[in-house]
Amino acid sequence: MTGCILAFAAVLAVLGPSIAAAAEIAPPDRRSDTIAMSPALRAMQADDAANPGMLSVLDGEALWNTRAGDAARSCADCHGPAATGMRGVAARHPAWNKASGAPMDLTGRIEMCRTENQRAPPLPAESPDLLALSAYVAHQSRGMPISPPDDPGTAAARERGRRLFTARIGQLDLSCAACHDDNWGKRLAGSPIPQGHPVGYPAYRLEWQALGSLQRRLRNCMSGVRAEPYRFDAPELVDLEAYLMGRAAGLAMETPAVRP
Numbered sequence: 001m002t003g004c005i006l007a008f009a010a011v012l013a014v015l016g017p018s019i020a021a022a023a024e025i026a027p028p029d030r031r032s033d034t035i036a037m038s039p040a041l042r043a044m045q046a047d048d049a050a051n052p053g054m055l056s057v058l059d060g061e062a063l064w065n066t067r068a069g070d071a072a073r074s075c076a077d078c079h080g081p082a083a084t085g086m087r088g089v090a091a092r093h094p095a096w097n098k099a100s101g102a103p104m105d106l107t108g109r110i111e112m113c114r115t116e117n118q119r120a121p122p123l124p125a126e127s128p129d130l131l132a133l134s135a136y137v138a139h140q141s142r143g144m145p146i147s148p149p150d151d152p153g154t155a156a157a158r159e160r161g162r163r164l165f166t167a168r169i170g171q172l173d174l175s176c177a178a179c180h181d182d183n184w185g186k187r188l189a190g191s192p193i194p195q196g197h198p199v200g201y202p203a204y205r206l207e208w209q210a211l212g213s214l215q216r217r218l219r220n221c222m223s224g225v226r227a228e229p230y231r232f233d234a235p236e237l238v239d240l241e242a243y244l245m246g247r248a249a250g251l252a253m254e255t256p257a258v259r260p
Contacts, residue, residue: 024247025181025195032251033194033259036185045200045258053135053204053256056128056211060136063129069120075133078117082140090138091146091253094242096153103157105238107134107213125232131211135202138255146199146253148246161243164236170227176240191260197248198241200257211256214241 034042044050064075064082079085090106097104097112104112110133111122123130148154165176179188180196187193201214208216215237219229230236 023181024177025184027250030197030248030251031195032197032199032254034254034257036192036194037258037260041206041258041260045254051204051256051258053202053211053258056132056135056202056204057139057256059128060132060134060139063133064136069114069118071117071119073118075113078113082137086137086140088141088144088147090141090255091144092149094154094157094238094245095149096151096157102235103154103238103242105241106137108233108238110134110137126213126216128211131202131213134213135211135256138202138253141253142255144253145250146245146248148242148249154242157239157242158246159243160236161239161241161246164240165243169222170225172225174225176221196244197251198244199248199251200254200259202255203257203259205259207260214244 034045037045044052048054061082067074067077076082093106093109094103095109096102097109099112107125107130110130114120115122123133148158168175168178176196179193183193184195185193198214201217202211203214203217204211205217215232218237218240219232222229
């Protein structure tokens with residue numbers, strides 16, 4: 001209990017003065033979280049031979065070309081080389097899916113292809129194979145600007161995500177915006193507060209010592225403010241991602257990013 005009280009006091013000391021006045025970052029001021037990283041960490045991300053996330057990208061390439069399921073088809077059998085067929089795809093997700101009548105993130109789209117076209121069982125959320133396939137597909141968009149789709153369904157998802165991003169939650173009574181809009185660049189427990197743009201997921205985080213999804217990171221944040229995290233693949237997490245991708249529009253994709 002004492003630890004929780006001290007953590008609460010530390011957060012309020014940093015965020016308290018502006019906790020009620022969250023204002024979205026102006027587009028010209030939006031920056032990748034790499035600006036807050038050390039030169040060594042930036043160099044690790046930039047060097048494919050040193051970036052640990054590239055190991056998962058290589059695993060994803062093998063999975064892309066492996067036939068699976070009752071249909072005995074690979075991703076490449078339908079889509080061809082990922083370098084051409086998947087170029088820009090990750091930069092446009094989440095996107096509205098007519099078949100499901102809901103917005104769908106990149107991993108959801110991969111799972112749909114797997115179950116419907118390959119007739120294979122779905123891959124568990126946050127499993128190494130699903131992360132590897134997602135990283136491999138997203139890697140094809142590295143360097144491209146995030147370009148959220150402009151359609152009514154995705155716009156509605158972004159608005160729901162915006163409301164979630166600005167809503168106070170948990171025992172600490174904080175919103176995502178209180179940290180990542182109003183207090184980015186400040187420090188919390190010695191670490192810089194980033195703007196929180198989802199430019200590099202799946203990303204390799206040093207604290208995880210593994211590749212992880214944006215949903216994992218969002219759930220971590222919810223736990224950090226003492227809120228009950230949404231389950232993996234919950235509609236609320238897809239809506240949050242839709243908003244975050246809209247908020248990051250124009251920034252370059254970095255997958256696989258490296259983060260502290």
